[in-house]
Amino acid sequence: MGFCLFNNVAIAARMAIAKLELDRVLIVDWDVHHGNGTQDTFWEDEQVGFLSVHRFPFYPGTGDSDETGSGPGLGTTLNLPITFGISRRDYMQQFTNQLLHFADKLKPQLVIISAGFDSHRLDPIGSLGLEVEDFGTLTKALIDVANDHAEGRLVSVLEGGYNVDVLPPCVAEHLTELLKADAR
Ligand SMILES: [Zn+2]
Numbered sequence: 291m292g293f294c295l296f297n298n299v300a301i302a303a304r305m306a307i308a309k310l311e312l313d314r315v316l317i318v319d320w321d322v323h324h325g326n327g328t329q330d331t332f333w334e335d336e337q338v339g340f341l342s343v344h345r346f347p348f349y350p351g352t353g354d355s356d357e358t359g360s361g362p363g364l365g366t367t368l369n370l371p372i373t374f375g376i377s378r379r380d381y382m383q384q385f386t387n388q389l390l391h392f393a394d395k396l397k398p399q400l401v402i403i404s405a406g407f408d409s410h411r412l413d414p415i416g417s418l419g420l421e422v423e424d425f426g427t428l429t430k431a432l433i434d435v436a437n438d439h440a441e442g443r444l445v446s447v448l449e450g451g452y453n454v455d456v457l458p459p460c461v462a463e464h465l466t467e468l469l470k471a472d473a474r
Pocket of ligand 1: 321322323406408449450451
């Protein structure tokens with residue numbers, strides 16, 4: 291499907307349902323590529339919500355806004371295709387608006403982030419125009435959702451990011467926001 295042998299985020303969500311006896315988990319994937327494997331895994335699953343924001347049209351070709359799940363999982367998949375050239379402000383506005391509505395509907399007890407950093411402006415593969423500070427903004431939005439619905443329970447898993455000079459400050463920005471939330 292993509293670049294990974296194992297989908298760590300999907301496994302974590304399944305484990306949370308099976309072993310921790312949670313009823314609802316939200317996966318948010320802000321990697322620049324559509325999370326096609328995660329979407330497939332939970333396509334008919336009403337317990338695991340999946341929100342992917344990604345460049346579109348782009349590899350792997352999936353992730354249009356009309357892909358919303360099926361059967362009992364209808365409506366628990368939300369795709370936000372982003373056109374190349376979008377402004378950072380529009381990206382953030384679309385993402386946060388949709389995230390809040392989706393989270394209010396799903397009421398997750400755990401939030402898991404597929405944290406890819408390949409939408410940074412200087413990423414050689416994704417390059418969707420984001421700056422380092424934008425990953426702090428994304429992180430804060432997810433922390434708010436976790437606090438509002440999941441008693442602050444938030445797990446983040448590193449995914450894409452292909453500029454070795456840009457990846458460290460992006461990850462550091464992300465971790466700094468997570469640590470701030472942890473200290474509160
Ligand atoms: Zn990616």
